[in-house]
Amino acid sequence: MSATTLRVMVFGERGAGKTLYLAGLFRGMSVSGPGSVFTLQTGEVDRLKLNRIYADAVNPLLKNFPPSTHWQTEPWRFDCQITNRHGTFRPLSVEYLDYSGEMLDPLDARLGMTDEEIEVDPELRALRGYRDHADAYLLMIDGLKLLRMLRGAPELAGWLEHYLSDQLQVMEQRLTGTGGRPPLHVVVSKWDLLDGRMVDGVPVTLGAVAGLVARQPTFAAHLDGRAQDRDAPVRVIPVSVTGPFAALDEETGEIVKVPGRPVQPYNLDVPFTALLPDTIRWRREQLLADTGPSGEGVERKLNRRAALLAHARAFVGSARGPLAERLDRWATRRQNGGSPAMSIATAGLAGELLHQLGAVLDEQESRSRARLREIQEEHQRRRQAVATESEAITLALQGFAVRLAEFEEKNPGSLLGEVLS
Amino acid sequence: MTIVATSRLWPFVIVESRLIVTPDFLARRGGSDPRIRRLLVNAARVDQARGTALHRRVLTVPGEGAYALAYRYVPVPGGARDEATRVMHMAEGVVCDDLDAELTDETLNRTRGYLLGPVRRYVDQGWSGPPLSSRAVLAGESVEPTPWSLGRLAAVVVLAAAGLTVLLLALKRVLGP
């Protein structure tokens, strides 16, 4: 358990790729690789379950992919962990909710549910509760459906706009009283099926897909709203759990495993990596907007708030516990006219960290563009030296910034709308 | 603990989150109570990491008491696929009024015959209207007509005759004319 927990609401229809994405994300980030400053940890039973789902998905001896998720909600909680000779530090936790995609649309005739049943169903309630208190959104677009739509499948005409506007409607409903629109990551799943594939004589690229998403009328309006209210940015991130190991059998239309081809996950970590930076920038931007254009006022206000919070924390003795939570809630509400829902995200960040971390982030990003390898090595050295929670979160954030800079450099079209800086 | 012959079993099946066959007493009670209509779908949680292994739980029916619940998440017969091209699965199982009953895959195999028709219908044409009600089966009662179908019996007779002939021919050769 860490002081800061971000809860991510994953939107994704049945079969979009939610379960394999979460299993793949955990798998990839739970073992340290070159340049990684922390690893993801979870409870022992959840670890075994996620590993099993992932192993089944990439096992060439099993012909089929894992089956669909039953009608149920399942939270997966991942702690970022840095371990060295000074101890173990968990500067950040992220929670995702997995569920069966049909729960997003319980009125679908195939489910045959009555209004009363929708009202009382406990799993639907759990989903709504989670959704309405999320700190960030991951909106998954099914790469296979997208490909079929691009190829002109008649049953998918209008699907993208329809699907996006359904989910955006939920996000906009939450707006009232929450102090803004949280970070949104549009994740295009099964990218291995799309990347570079020729459709109508033109190769599919991230730029083209991001443009397509941004042009959908409801999405365009949503982007405008974000820009006007200085809300968090929207990123479009292509991901693949399998890489070339999975392929589309053009004859049957089925996704099949291709034994002998490598499993090469792609960008699974990027949405995770962008969570904290996007949250921090968004919060900072809102503070700036609060105080108007006068820079001096901002500084003073920030300092005052930081001092106040630091004082309160010292008094409470911990960043956790109900009293501290109330304080954060209070601070957040003050800041945004927002609801208590936002307090979890900003618990560790609202005050003393926010300003400082924003600066770290900006500096890190410009530096990283210059010399990636050197920075990774430096991070490895610094990982050994981390001795406090706050050093841990700073280092984690620097790690995120490096990875994001690398991703953005390769994918210039991935940020939609107004870019906050 | 083994199953008592007088324990009652009610088969049920859920495909793609839709209840297709439900115990008759739940259907009756659920008529006026949406909570009871959702009970089974919500109770039959599937742990994906356990593959097709049997899940066992206790099903508490408000105002009625506790029942044993055993089910497994297995491919629907006939190899249908869902819109993501995955093999379509169903949660098939039984509700039993004896909490101590030892419910096994064998138990589910016995009641499976009841479920196949409705599942087929869901896969082929979708489903409209309420789920079908299943009546209780006594655990001691035989569900399939006979353990040995006529076809299998005939096959055994033919094989035995062939084996005997081979043996006789071999003996004849060894013993000489």
Ligand SMILES: Nc1nc2c(ncn2[C@@H]2O[C@H](COP(=O)(O)OP(=O)(O)O)[C@@H](O)[C@H]2O)c(=O)[nH]1
């Ligand atoms: N080609 C390819 N197919 C994928 C990938 N991820 C998922 N799929 C396919 O999409 C199906 C549904 O994925 P799943 O995670 O179960 O979807 P969920 O219903 O959203 O949880 C899988 O069975 C695979 O066939 C991927 O990265 N590449």
Ligand SMILES: [Mg+2]
């Ligand atoms: Mg799933």
